[in-house]
Amino acid sequence: MKRYFKFTLVLIVALLLSITCFAATPVSKGNATMRLVKDNVNSMVFGKYGEFEKKMIQIDTVNKTIDIKLTARNNQEALENKDAEVVLLLDTSNSMAQRRVVVNNETMTRKELVLRSADQLIDKLLATKENIKLGIVEFATSPDLSQEGTEADAKIITQSLTSDAQTLKSAIETVKQDTMGDRTDVEIGLETAEKLLNTSNNGNANKYVIVLTDAVPNTAKGVKVDLYTKASADPTKAKLQDLEKKGINVISMLINITADDIVISNRPADSTFKTYRDVAYYVFGTPLDPTAGSVYYVTDQQVIDTVTNSIYEELVPVNEYVLTDIVIKDYFPQNIIDNFNFAYLTKPGIGEVTANVDKSDNSITWTISRLKPGEVATFSYRLSLKNTFSSDIVGVNLPTNRNVSIDYKENNVQGNRKNNNKAPIVALSVPQPNNNNIPDNEVPQPGNNNIPDNEIPKDNTTIPDNKIPQLKDNTTPDKELPQTGSSTSIVTGTLIALSLVIAIFSFISYRKNII
Numbered sequence: 001m002k003r004y005f006k007f008t009l010v011l012i013v014a015l016l017l018s019i020t021c022f023a024a025t026p027v028s029k030g031n032a033t034m035r036l037v038k039d040n041v042n043s044m045v046f047g048k049y050g051e052f053e054k055k056m057i058q059i060d061t062v063n064k065t066i067d068i069k070l071t072a073r074n075n076q077e078a079l080e081n082k083d084a085e086v087v088l089l090l091d092t093s094n095s096m097a098q099r100r101v102v103v104n105n106e107t108m109t110r111k112e113l114v115l116r117s118a119d120q121l122i123d124k125l126l127a128t129k130e131n132i133k134l135g136i137v138e139f140a141t142s143p144d145l146s147q148e149g150t151e152a153d154a155k156i157i158t159q160s161l162t163s164d165a166q167t168l169k170s171a172i173e174t175v176k177q178d179t180m181g182d183r184t185d186v187e188i189g190l191e192t193a194e195k196l197l198n199t200s201n202n203g204n205a206n207k208y209v210i211v212l213t214d215a216v217p218n219t220a221k222g223v224k225v226d227l228y229t230k231a232s233a234d235p236t237k238a239k240l241q242d243l244e245k246k247g248i249n250v251i252s253m254l255i256n257i258t259a260d261d262i263v264i265s266n267r268p269a270d271s272t273f274k275t276y277r278d279v280a281y282y283v284f285g286t287p288l289d290p291t292a293g294s295v296y297y298v299t300d301q302q303v304i305d306t307v308t309n310s311i312y313e314e315l316v317p318v319n320e321y322v323l324t325d326i327v328i329k330d331y332f333p334q335n336i337i338d339n340f341n342f343a344y345l346t347k348p349g350i351g352e353v354t355a356n357v358d359k360s361d362n363s364i365t366w367t368i369s370r371l372k373p374g375e376v377a378t379f380s381y382r383l384s385l386k387n388t389f390s391s392d393i394v395g396v397n398l399p400t401n402r403n404v405s406i407d408y409k410e411n412n413v414q415g416n417r418k419n420n421n422k423a424p425i426v427a428l429s430v431p432q433p434n435n436n437n438i439p440d441n442e443v444p445q446p447g448n449n450n451i452p453d454n455e456i457p458k459d460n461t462t463i464p465d466n467k468i469p470q471l472k473d474n475t476t477p478d479k480e481l482p483q484t485g486s487s488t489s490i491v492t493g494t495l496i497a498l499s500l501v502i503a504i505f506s507f508i509s510y511r512k513n514i515i
Contacts, residue, residue: 025391027430032385034061037397037425044418047410049075050323050371054330054404056424057380064385066400066426067345069378070366072328076321076373083131083205084315085161087193088118091213092180093140099214101300110255113300114212115172117307122168124308129316133161133205135196136171139189141181141219149223153185154192160199183225184215186283187236190243190250191221197248207248210311214255216279227267228279237283240292250293251311252284257297325409326351326368331402337362339389343382350377362402385428394430399423 042054051073058067096111103113118136125132135158142152155178157171193209219225220232243250259277273279285291294314298306332342342357351368358364368377383400401423408415 026388027391027394029064029385029387029389031430032064032389032394032428033430034059034064034385035427035429036061037427040399040422040424042401042404042420042422044404044406044420046406046408046418047323047415049321049373050326050408050410051075052328052404052406052418054401054423056400059424059426064428066383066424067380068383068400068424069380070328070330071376071378072326072350072366072368072371073376074321074323074371074373083133083202084129084208085133085135085197085200085202085205086125086208086210086315087135087137087161087196088121089189089193089209089211090114090118090136090138090175091140091184091189091211091215092138092175092178093184093215094180094182095184095215096140096213097179103300103304110214110300112176113303114255114307115176117304118212119169119172120304120308121312122165122172124312125315126163126165126168132315133163133200134158134168135161135193136168136175137189137193137196138175138178138180139185139192141183141185143179143181145181148181148183148225149185149188149219149221151188151192153181153188153219156192156196158196161196183219184213184217185219185221185232186211186213186217187220187232187239190236190239194243194246194248208315209243209248209250211250211252212255212307213253214257216254216257216276216283227264228262228273228276229268230272233273233279233283237291240284244292249314251296251314252290252293253296253298253303253306253311254280254284255298255303256300321373321411323371323408323410324369324412325407326366326371327407328366328368329363329405330366331361331363331404332357333399333402334362335390335393335398336383336400339386339393340383341386343384345380345382346378348377348379350375353379389428394428397425397427399425 036056036059039056042052044052046052051071053071055069056066057069059065091114092111096114097109099110100107101110101113108116122134125134135156137154137156139154141148142150144152147153157174158167162168189211190209197207197209216228217226217232217236218228220235223231223235226232240250257277257280259275261275262273262279273282280297283291284295287295287297294311296306296310337357337359344353347353348366348368350371351366353366354364356364364381366379371377399421401421403419403421406418
């Protein structure tokens with residue numbers, strides 16, 4: 001019985017020792033130094049115009065606090081409620097002028113169909129948007145073959161941008177009567193449209209080029225004759241990208257671009273393009289992946305609706321774009337919840353945020369019922385290191401947040417959930433322990449190294465807070481701190497192993513004695 005009692009007592013002591021050792025050592029806030037490891041900014045676009053941003057606005061390395069600001073905005077107003085300047089770039093090559101089509105039981109040339117749609121678009125724009133000016137450019141190739149591949153491949157019909165309806169209608173009539181060459185020089189057309197836009201000195205206007213064509217480029221600047229190769233495709237694509245870089249919005253409508261093989265006698269071998277659609281996708285891109293701006297591929301029957309509705313809505317939205325039922329959840333790691341205090345600095349100007357952190361998933365939730373065009377909503381909070389915190393977070397990288405998720409509706413249609421785990425990262429350090437076997441109360445103090453050991457004051461056992469070296473705010477070390485624990489974990493592991501060994505040997509001894 002005594003042996004059994006002895007074994008049980010040893011086992012209990014071993015278990016208590018292992019549990020005690022496993023617990024992290026508490027650390028005083030005053031002994032810690034905080035540094036910024038990485039100033040990550042969490043930014044997401046949700047829907048067409050919705051934008052979210054979460055970023056650190058201040059770090060106080062002395063008081064060990066981190067201030068974070070969340071922002072949600074509807075950017076439609078900034079993009080749409082400005083002046084607009086639009087150039088209609090009209091293809092008048094032979095395929096447009098000679099191809100006859102039947103639309104709504106009416107027979108006409110494709111050129112007449114496009115000009116009719118352009119005329120209706122002008123009427124709608126002038127009737128609904130006061131701060132708009134338009135211009136018209138036609139392109140194909142020069143009737144003078146010696147001028148092909150030069151600026152003669154396009155013409156400015158309106159000498160300046162205008163909002164005068166009669167001037168624009170007269171320009172449409174001019175294009176209707178005009179005759180151009182056989183081929184299609186889209187590159188020169190784009191350059192000429194840009195020149196017309198540059199006649200305006202309104203630097204605050206949104207600028208657009210609307211390309212209406214039934215062909216893909218088969219010539220370009222300096223190219224006399226090209227039979228649908230990269231010689232004309234590359235310069236045209238590069239010009240589209242150049243306009244986008246300059247802030248000019250390009251909207252392209254391509255009519256009846258087929259997947260038929262390109263069959264032309266004496267055409268150079270070109271493995272890149274087998275069909276007309278291959279050329280179109282290479283130059284203009286696809287509707288889901290356009291080279292610049294928006295791209296529409298349509299039939300003749302879809303021309304008028306696309307121009308007067310789809311393209312019109314890109315210039316003047318028919319309905320107010322509204323974001324509704326926005327739910328933004330900001331999640332925190334468990335080590336931040338355990339070792340930092342959370343407090344709001346400002347409350348949202350729009351929407352509501354939960355009063356406290358929800359401990360079931362360590363999150364706060366920001367709900368916004370409606371975010372109208374141009375509205376911006378913000379709030380901020382502070383994370384403060386607790387007066388006593390766990391040694392487990394010393395010497396490791398500490399992301400302040402684990403993830404942000406956004407659910408929302410745009411114009412009452414449920415959008416796809418957005419997620420982003422970027423967050424500021426901080427790290428904590430404490431003074432290294434004294435390894436010289438000098439008692440804590442006899443550690444020499446800074447600036448006092450010549451005082452004999454027996455004359456060191458005995459009541460100054462810790463370094464004062466103001467003696468701890470502080471890092472400047474927003475200081476990023478050359479290398480991120482390794483994702484490892486403190487030396488406490490090594491000691492803990494050793495003691496746990498020792499406790500288990502004691503328990504095992506005690507059990508073996510007990511078994512031998514009872515046999």
